[in-house]
Amino acid sequence: MIDHENNNRGLIDTHEALQLAQSMELDLVVVSEGKDAPVAKIVNYGKLQYQKKKRQGHSARPTVKEVRLRPNVGVADYNLRIEQAVGWLSKGDSVKFVIRLRGREHQYREQAGELLERIVTALGQVGKVQSLDKRSLVAQIIPA
Structure with a gap:
């Protein structure tokens, strides 16, 4: 798991990670599905979606x-x-x-x-x- 400050916390139980995210009033998002263990990150999901949409808007310029x-x-x-x-x-x-x-x-x-x-x-x-x-x-x- 990666916390909101981009620090690697290592392997943490899912329930523990959810409680940690809720205590910071952020969301737990699965970044990549790994073979051994998935990588999750604590982020503001609304802000993440906004930035993703904004990046897509820049790439849609006429070429x-x-x-x-x-x-x-x-x-x-x-x-x-x-x-x-x-x-x-x-x-x-x-x-x-x-x-x-x-x-x-x-x-x-x-x-x-x-x-x-x-x-x-x-x-x-x-x-x-x-x-x-x-x-x-x-x-x-x-x-x-």
């Missing part, structure tokens, strides 16, 4: 970052977006690149596809391609 580009993007903007994507991929997020065409830009669809290929090769070291759709000009890259 897909979207980058929208135009086919005539400048060199500095392109490099900035690649650096941002490398940072996101190293953190474990996936990145979705979308190339938008408007009006007469549809004539240069091949150049937009080449830009998408350039992006994929630039991020080949830190990520791998999950999906590459040249028709809709979308590339989804996940961490390697």
Whole structure:
């Protein structure tokens, strides 16, 4: 058994452990089911549940970052977006690149596809391609 101050009390009878927890107005929680004897801990169960729920909320953040580009993007903007994507991929997020065409830009669809290929090769070291759709000009890259 482990008490409320994280001190190991060793093997204690269950009835004794329950009385000890009740005297401190805390709960006796089984932490792990061991082969020989289960490990129990004296904690505030409501607080434990709250912290567990709070940790799950942090891990549920969106992990897909979207980058929208135009086919005539400048060199500095392109490099900035690649650096941002490398940072996101190293953190474990996936990145979705979308190339938008408007009006007469549809004539240069091949150049937009080449830009998408350039992006994929630039991020080949830190990520791998999950999906590459040249028709809709979308590339989804996940961490390697």
